Each structure stands twice: as structure tokens, then as C-alpha cells.
Amino acid sequence: MVIGEAFIKKISETAEKNKSRVILALDISDLINSKRDKERVWTRAVSIAKAAKEHVAAIKVGYPLILATGLEIVKELKKETQLPIIGDFKIADIGNTNKWIAKHAHNAGIDALIAHAFIGEDAIKDIIDVIIEFDDGLFLLVDMSHPGATMFIKPHLHELTDLAVKLNVTGVIAPATRPEEIAIVRKRLPSKMLILSPGVGAQGGKPGQAIKNGADFEIIGRKIYTATNVYDTARSLAEATWRAYNERGT
Numbered sequence: 001m002v003i004g005e006a007f008i009k010k011i012s013e014t015a016e017k018n019k020s021r022v023i024l025a026l027d028i029s030d031l032i033n034s035k036r037d038k039e040r041v042w043t044r045a046v047s048i049a050k051a052a053k054e055h056v057a058a059i060k061v062g063y064p065l066i067l068a069t070g071l072e073i074v075k076e077l078k079k080e081t082q083l084p085i086i087g088d089f090k091i092a093d094i095g096n097t098n099k100w101i102a103k104h105a106h107n108a109g110i111d112a113l114i115a116h117a118f119i120g121e122d123a124i125k126d127i128i129d130v131i132i133e134f135d136d137g138l139f140l141l142v143d144m145s146h147p148g149a150t151m152f153i154k155p156h157l158h159e160l161t162d163l164a165v166k167l168n169v170t171g172v173i174a175p176a177t178r179p180e181e182i183a184i185v186r187k188r189l190p191s192k193m194l195i196l197s198p199g200v201g202a203q204g205g206k207p208g209q210a211i212k213n214g215a216d217f218e219i220i221g222r223k224i225y226t227a228t229n230v231y232d233t234a235r236s237l238a239e240a241t242w243r244a245y246n247e248r249g250t
């Protein structure tokens with residue numbers, strides 16, 4: 001048993017239904033100076049989510065979208081897509097502050113959260129208290145996909161992964177831009193714990209590669225939401241990730 005069994009069940013069901021191992025990173029945004037600006041971003045985000053919904057297993061929302069539209073969009077996205085929603089607030093504060101972030105996220109309808117593993121055990125346990133109370137999921141970042149992550153985070157990959165295992169969280173985030181790391185992380189994790197991997201497409205990772213190396217889902221944003229045909233692009237990424245997952249055989 002890991003924390004977030006209900007979330008794992010939910011995302012596994014949508015993955016199976018849509019034959020997809022893609023999580024859509026819905027980073028639709030713009031600067032908001034009027035009610036109309038906000039409505040425009042809101043409408044665009046919902047329409048992209050609807051266009052992609054048959055070919056993704058979940059939606060990840062984060063600062064770009066939420067700072068533009070407010071957390072209220074989460075309930076609309078759930079209503080329109082019926083997909084699980086991951087809140088990517090990269091929580092990295094003291095425990096008391098983290099608890100409030102987690103409570104607001106749950107209250108808005110978010111099903112799982114992402115936090116930095118480097119904040120350490122006590123500050124993560126405060127998030128876990130809220131996650132368990134509401135039966136949500138929690139993912140910890142054990143490395144990041146951008147080049148600068150190799151300066152401070154990557155050297156601690158093993159320890160950060162071991163902390164995630166010790167705390168029995170739902171899973172971890174590891175970079176598709178360095179797929180060899182995913183294989184390392186996979187070996188250290190119990191099979192129940194998920195690996196979500198960003199960095200596919202716009203950041204250079206090849207669709208399906210992270211999954212071949214042991215990831216369970218690929219988090220993909222720009223390659224989908226900037227495509228001329230969102231539906232077709234999401235469909236072809238769904239096919240590539242689904243094939244990679246089934247060929248891997250676990």
C-alpha cells in the first residue's frame with residue numbers, strides 16, 4: 001500500500017479507457033489585466049482540455065494557468081473532461097505553509113499534488129497529513145528536466161528517491177530529458193509507486209522513451225497545446241506512449 005491508492009486507481013482507469021500514458025500539462029496562460037483577459041485564457045484552456053481529453057490519462061495544472069484563471073477552473077476541467085487533475089505547485093516551503101497549499105488544492109478539486117523532495121522529511125510529512133485526510137495523491141520531484149537541475153538536485157537523486165520510498169508517497173517526478181535517470185529511479189522504487197516524466201517534445205525528450213526506461217506516464221504540454229490539431233497530436237502521443245508501455249511489459 002502506498003499513499004494515494006485511490007488516485008492510482010483513478011489514473012490507471014483513465015489510462016486504460018483512453019489507451020494513453022500521457023498527462024496533459026495545461027500551461028495555457030497570458031497576462032490578466034481585465035475580466036475579458038481571464039475569460040479568454042479560461043475558454044482556451046477548457047477547449048484544449050476538451051480537444052485532448054480522449055487521448056490523455058490526466059491533466060496537470062500549475063502556476064501558468066492557475067495564476068491567470070484562479071483555482072476555480074479545476075472544477076470546470078473536471079466537469080468537462082472527467083479526468084483526474086494533478087496540481088503542480090512544486091510545494092517547497094515550511095510545513096505550516098505547505099499544509100495550507102494542500103488544503104486549498106484539495107478544496108478546489110485537485111486529486112494529487114507535486115512537491116519538492118529536497119524540502120526534507122518534516123515538511124513533506126505535513127503535506128502527507130493533508131493528503132491522507134482527503135485520500136489524494138502526492139508526487140515528489142527527485143530531479144528536474146532542465147539543464148540547471150544538474151547543479152544541485154541531480155547529485156542527490158538517489159537520496160531524494162530513497163526519501164520518497166521511505167515516505168511511501170504515490171510516486172515521483174523524474175526527467176524525460178535524461179531517461180537513464182529514470183531507469184535508476186525505477187530500480188529503487190517499489191513497483192506500486194508511479195514515475196511521471198516531463199520533458200517530452202518541446203524540451204527534447206522523445207515520446208515513449210521515458211516509458212521504455214521505466215516511467216508510467218509522460219507529462220506533455222507544448223507539443224500538444226501548441227499543435228495545429230490538438231486532437232490528432234494527442235492521439236499520436238497516446239499511441240506512442242501506450243505502445244511503449246505495453247512493449248515494456250510491466
Ligand code: BMP
Pocket residue numbers: 025027062088143144145146173175198199200201202203219220221222223
Ligand atoms: P512542456 O511539455 O511544455 O515542456 O511542459 C512540461 C511541463 O512539466 C511543464 O508544466 C513544466 O512546468 C513541468 N515540469 C518540467 O518540465 N520539468 C520538471 O522537471 C518538472 C516539471 O513539473
